[in-house]
Amino acid sequence: MNYFRILNTAFALLMLLMVAGCSSEAKRPVVKIGYMLCNSEEETMQRFKPLTSYLSDKVGVDFVMVPVDTNDFEKRFKNGEFTFAHTNSILYVILRENHGAELLASEKRGKFGSRTAGAIIARKGSGIERLDDIKGKRMAFGPMLAPTGYMAEYDLMLAAGINPENDLAHYTIPSGSFKHEKLIYGVLYGKYDVAAAPILDIENMTRDGKIAADDFVILAQSVPIPYCTFASAKGTDPTLVKKVKDALMNLKPGDTGEADGEVLKVLKAAWIDGYEDLLDSDYDVIREMAKRVNMPPYQKY
Amino acid sequence: MTRSIEFWMTMATALLLGTVGVLLSVWGNPENSGICVSCFIENSAGALGLHDNGNMQYLRPELIGFLLGSTASALAFRDFRSRGGSAPLSRLFLGIFLIFGCAVFIGCPIKLFLRLSAGDLTAVAGVAGLLGGVWLGLRGLANGVELVKPSQGNASGGHLIPVLFVVLLIFLFMRPEFLLFSVKGGGAQYAPLSVALAAGVALGALAQRTRFCITGSIRNTFLMGLRTPALWGLLVFVVAAAVSSMVSGRFNLSLYGQPGAHLEHVWSFLGMGLVGWISVLIGGCPFRQLIKAGEGDADAGLVVIGMFIGGALSQSWGIAATAAGVSLYGKVAILLGFAFVACGSLLYRERSR
Amino acid sequence: MFRDFFDKSCWGLLAVALTALLAVLLVDAANRDGKSARGSNKAMEREMAYHARVELINKLYGPVEVLRTAGRNQEALLKLDELNRRYPGEAHGHILQGLILQDMGAPDEAIASFVEGIKLNGDYVDDKSPLSRRREIQGLVDIRSKDVSARVAANPDNRTLAGLLQKTNYLKSRLAGGCE
Numbered sequence: 001m002n003y004f005r006i007l008n009t010a011f012a013l014l015m016l017l018m019v020a021g022c023s024s025e026a027k028r029p030v031v032k033i034g035y036m037l038c039n040s041e042e043e044t045m046q047r048f049k050p051l052t053s054y055l056s057d058k059v060g061v062d063f064v065m066v067p068v069d070t071n072d073f074e075k076r077f078k079n080g081e082f083t084f085a086h087t088n089s090i091l092y093v094i095l096r097e098n099h100g101a102e103l104l105a106s107e108k109r110g111k112f113g114s115r116t117a118g119a120i121i122a123r124k125g126s127g128i129e130r131l132d133d134i135k136g137k138r139m140a141f142g143p144m145l146a147p148t149g150y151m152a153e154y155d156l157m158l159a160a161g162i163n164p165e166n167d168l169a170h171y172t173i174p175s176g177s178f179k180h181e182k183l184i185y186g187v188l189y190g191k192y193d194v195a196a197a198p199i200l201d202i203e204n205m206t207r208d209g210k211i212a213a214d215d216f217v218i219l220a221q222s223v224p225i226p227y228c229t230f231a232s233a234k235g236t237d238p239t240l241v242k243k244v245k246d247a248l249m250n251l252k253p254g255d256t257g258e259a260d261g262e263v264l265k266v267l268k269a270a271w272i273d274g275y276e277d278l279l280d281s282d283y284d285v286i287r288e289m290a291k292r293v294n295m296p297p298y299q300k301y
Numbered sequence: 302m303t304r305s306i307e308f309w310m311t312m313a314t315a316l317l318l319g320t321v322g323v324l325l326s327v328w329g330n331p332e333n334s335g336i337c338v339s340c341f342i343e344n345s346a347g348a349l350g351l352h353d354n355g356n357m358q359y360l361r362p363e364l365i366g367f368l369l370g371s372t373a374s375a376l377a378f379r380d381f382r383s384r385g386g387s388a389p390l391s392r393l394f395l396g397i398f399l400i401f402g403c404a405v406f407i408g409c410p411i412k413l414f415l416r417l418s419a420g421d422l423t424a425v426a427g428v429a430g431l432l433g434g435v436w437l438g439l440r441g442l443a444n445g446v447e448l449v450k451p452s453q454g455n456a457s458g459g460h461l462i463p464v465l466f467v468v469l470l471i472f473l474f475m476r477p478e479f480l481l482f483s484v485k486g487g488g489a490q491y492a493p494l495s496v497a498l499a500a501g502v503a504l505g506a507l508a509q510r511t512r513f514c515i516t517g518s519i520r521n522t523f524l525m526g527l528r529t530p531a532l533w534g535l536l537v538f539v540v541a542a543a544v545s546s547m548v549s550g551r552f553n554l555s556l557y558g559q560p561g562a563h564l565e566h567v568w569s570f571l572g573m574g575l576v577g578w579i580s581v582l583i584g585g586c587p588f589r590q591l592i593k594a595g596e597g598d599a600d601a602g603l604v605v606i607g608m609f610i611g612g613a614l615s616q617s618w619g620i621a622a623t624a625a626g627v628s629l630y631g632k633v634a635i636l637l638g639f640a641f642v643a644c645g646s647l648l649y650r651e652r653s654r
Numbered sequence: 655m656f657r658d659f660f661d662k663s664c665w666g667l668l669a670v671a672l673t674a675l676l677a678v679l680l681v682d683a684a685n686r687d688g689k690s691a692r693g694s695n696k697a698m699e700r701e702m703a704y705h706a707r708v709e710l711i712n713k714l715y716g717p718v719e720v721l722r723t724a725g726r727n728q729e730a731l732l733k734l735d736e737l738n739r740r741y742p743g744e745a746h747g748h749i750l751q752g753l754i755l756q757d758m759g760a761p762d763e764a765i766a767s768f769v770e771g772i773k774l775n776g777d778y779v780d781d782k783s784p785l786s787r788r789r790e791i792q793g794l795v796d797i798r799s800k801d802v803s804a805r806v807a808a809n810p811d812n813r814t815l816a817g818l819l820q821k822t823n824y825l826k827s828r829l830a831g832g833c834e
Contacts (some may be wrong), residue, residue, distance in 0.1 A: 111731055111757075111760075112755070113766070119728060199728060203732065213736060215731060217729075224758065249813050278814065279812070332832050337833070344833075355700065355704075356776065356780075478696065482697065483700065486776065486777075486780060487782045490833075556827030557726075557826060558830055560831020561831065563827075564820075
C-alpha cells in the first residue's frame with residue numbers, strides 16, 4: 001500500500017510540474033512584427049520566419065509575423081496592428097515622419113552593406129548607351145514605394161533633365177509579385193527598352209546565374225541609400241526595444257531559428273549579412289530624394 | 302654610486318642603446334623596430350630558410366654585431382670563458398617560449414621600451430606584463446625554484462656560438478644563394494649594412510662590459526631599490542629614446558594607428574609577462590642571452606638556438622601577432638609557455654624539509 | 655695538443671679538411687660561370703613566381719580595371735563579383751572592391767573591403783610591392799578618420815560606428831609600418 005501511495009504522490013508531482021511548465025510558457029507576451037512584402041508573401045514568410053523565431057528565443061516574447069502589403073503598411077501601422085516593423089527605407093521615413101516610429105537596425109545586404117542603389121539599365125547592344133538616349137523609349141519602374149526601384153531612378157532622371165511623365169514613350173509598373181525581377185527580364189528580352197532596377201536585385205540575379213554582368217548597360221546609378229529597416233512603434237517599452245535591437249545587432253552567421261519544424265541559419269535564410277546601427281540622419285538622403293520626386297511623406301498635391 | 306666607472310659606463314650604454322635604437326629606424330629599419338632582438342631573430346631565421354614568410358627574411362647585421370661585439374670585448378678584457386652544461390634542453394625550450402612571448406607582443410623588451418618612448422600607448426600593457434613577469438620570477442627564485450642552474454665549470458662548446466656567428470657574418474658578406482632576402486615587407490627595411498653592423502658591435506661590446514639587461518634592471522630594482530645603477534640605466538635608455546623619437550619626428554602619443562602594434566592588451570600583458578618570468582629564471586632577456594653567448598656561455602648559446610627555433614616557429618605556425626591581433630596559435634603558445642614554466646617551477650624546486 | 659701521434663694525426667686531418675674546403679670553394683667560384691651552386695637559385699625562383707602571380711592577377715582582374723577606368727563602376731562590381739566567386743580568399747578582389755566602392759561614394763564599405771584585403775595580403779600597403787595601393791588607401795584613411803572619430807564621439811553607443819573606427823585604426827596601424 002505504501003508503494004502505491006508513493007507512486008500516486010510522484011505522479012501528482014509530475015503532473016504539477018508539467019502544468020507549471022505549461023502555464024509559465026503561456027505567460028510570455030505576444031508581440032507582432034509587420035513584415036512588408038518583398039517579392040511575394042510566400043518568399044517573405046520563408047525568409048523571415050527563422051529570424052522571428054530567433055528573436056522570440058533571445059528576447060523572451062512570442063513574436064508573431066504579420067505579412068503586410070507595401071501600400072497597406074502605413075494604415076495598419078497607424079492602427080496599431082503591430083509593434084515592430086520591417087520595411088524598406090522610404091516606408092520607414094513615412095512611419096517616422098507621420099507616426100513617430102523609432103529606428104532600430106538597418107539590414108546589411110550586398111556590396112554597400114546596409115545601403116544599396118537604384119540604377120537605370122538597358123540591354124547591351126540595344127543602341128541605348130547614355131541616359132539621354134532613353135527619351136522616347138519604353139520604360140519599366142518598380143513599385144512606387146520602392147526606394148531603389150522607383151524613387152532613386154525617378155530622381156536620377158529629373159536631375160538629368162528628363163521628365164518621366166513627358167519624355168518617355170510610356171512607362172509601366174509590372175503587376176503581381178517579383179516586380180523587380182520581371183522588369184530586369186523585361187529589358188533582357190526586349191519587352192521594355194529601359195528599366196529602373198535595384199542594384200541588389202541585379203547583384204542577386206547575377207550571383208544566381210539568372211543574368212550575366214555583361215547583359216546590361218548601366219546608364220545611371222544613384223548614390224547608395226539605406227534600404228531594409230527595422231523600426232518600433234512610438235511608445236514601445238524601451239526595455240523590449242533594447243532587447244530586440246541587441247538581438248539583431250548580435251546576430252552571427254551561425255545563429256539559428258526554427259521554421260516549420262526545421263532549424264535554419266537565420267542570416268542565410270533571410271539572405272542578409274547582418275544588421276547595422278545607422279542613425280536616423282543617415283536616412284536624410286531618402287528624405288531629400290522623396291522631396292525632389294514629390295513622394296510621401298512630402299508629396300504636395 | 303655616481304663615482305663608480307661602472308655607473309657611467311652603464312649610462313653610456315643606455316644612452317647609446319636609446320639613441321641608436323631610434324636612429325636605426327630613421328636609417329631604414331622598420332618603424333619602432335630600430336632594435337628588436339626577437340624581430341631580428343625572426344628575420345634572420347627566415348633568411349636562413351627556417352620559415353617561408355617572404356616579408357620577414359633578412360640576416361640582421363645588428364644581431365651578428367651584438368654577439369661578436371660581446372665576443373671581441375670578452376676576448377680583449379680576458380672575460381671569455383667557455384662554460385655551461387646546465388639543463389640544456391630546458392634552456393632550449395625556454396628560449397623557444399621566450400620568443401613566443403615576444404612574438405605575441407610583437408617585440409622584445411628593448412623594443413617594448415622603444416615603442417613606449419615613441420608614444421605607443423599599447424606598450425603600457427607590455428610594461429605591466431614585464432614587471433609582473435619579473436616579479437613572478439623573483440618570487441620563484443626566492444621560493445627555491447631552480448629551473449636551470451647557473452652556468453659553471455669549464456664545459457667546452459662555449460666558443461661554438463661565436464664561431465657560428467662568424468660564419469653568419471661571412472654569409473652576410475658573401476651572400477650565398479641559399480640565403481634569402483625579402484624584397485618587400487619588414488624584411489626589406491634595413492639600415493645600411495656597415496652602419497647596422499657597427500652599431501651592433503659597439504652595443505654588444507658595451508653591454509658585455511656593463512652587463513646591461515632590461516629585465517635585469519627591473520629585477521635589480523625590485524631587489525635593491527633605487528640604489529642600483531641598472532635602474533638609472535633603464536631610465537636613461539627610455540629618455541634617450543624618447544628625445545630621439547621627438548627630434549626625428551617619430552613621436553606619436555596614441556593608442557591607435559601605431560606601427561606593428563595590436564590592441565589586444567591582455568595578450569600584450571601575458572606575452573611580456575612570460576618573457577619577464579623566463580628571463581629572470583635563465584638570467585637575462587633575449588639581448589642579454591646573446592651577449593652571454595658571445596662571452597662563451599654555452600648555456601646562453603643554447604637559449605640562442607632555442608630563440609632561433611622559436612623565431613622560425615612563430616612565423617611558420619602563425620604564432621606571431623600582427624596589427625590585426627593575436628591568433629589562436631599565439632594564445633595557445635603563450636598559455637603553454639606559462640604551463641611549462643609553472644610545471645618546471647613545481648618540479649625543480651628546492652623544498653626545505 | 656701536440657703530444658703524440660694521435661694529436662698530430664688530428665691536426666693533419668684538420669689541415670687537410672680546411673685546405674680542401676678552401677680549394678673546393680675557390681675552384682667552384684672559378685668554374686661557376688654565373689651558374690647556381692645548388693643547381694637552382696631559390697631567391698630568383700621566388701621572385702619569378704611572385705612576378706608571375708602579379709601578372710596573373712592583373713590579367714584576371716583586367717576586365718574589372720577596364721570597366722573601372724571607363725567609369726562603369728557598377729558593372730565593374732558585378733564583374734568583380736563573378737571573379738570573387740571563382741577565387742574566394744584572393745586579396746586583390748577585396749582591394750579592387752574597396753577602390754570601386756570609394757569611387758561610388760561608399761567610403762565606409764570601402765574601408766571594410768580594404769581591411770579584408772590587407773589582412774590577407776599586406777603587399778597592398780607596401781610601397782615596394784608592385785601591387786601596392788598605398789596612396790589610395792592612405793588618402794581614404796586621411797579623409798575619413800577625423801569624420802569617423804567625430805561620429806563615434808557624437809554617438810558613443812553606436813556599434814556600427816565603433817566597428818568602423820576599429821577598422822580605420824587597423825588601416826592606420828598597417829600604414830604606419832612596423833614588422834609584420
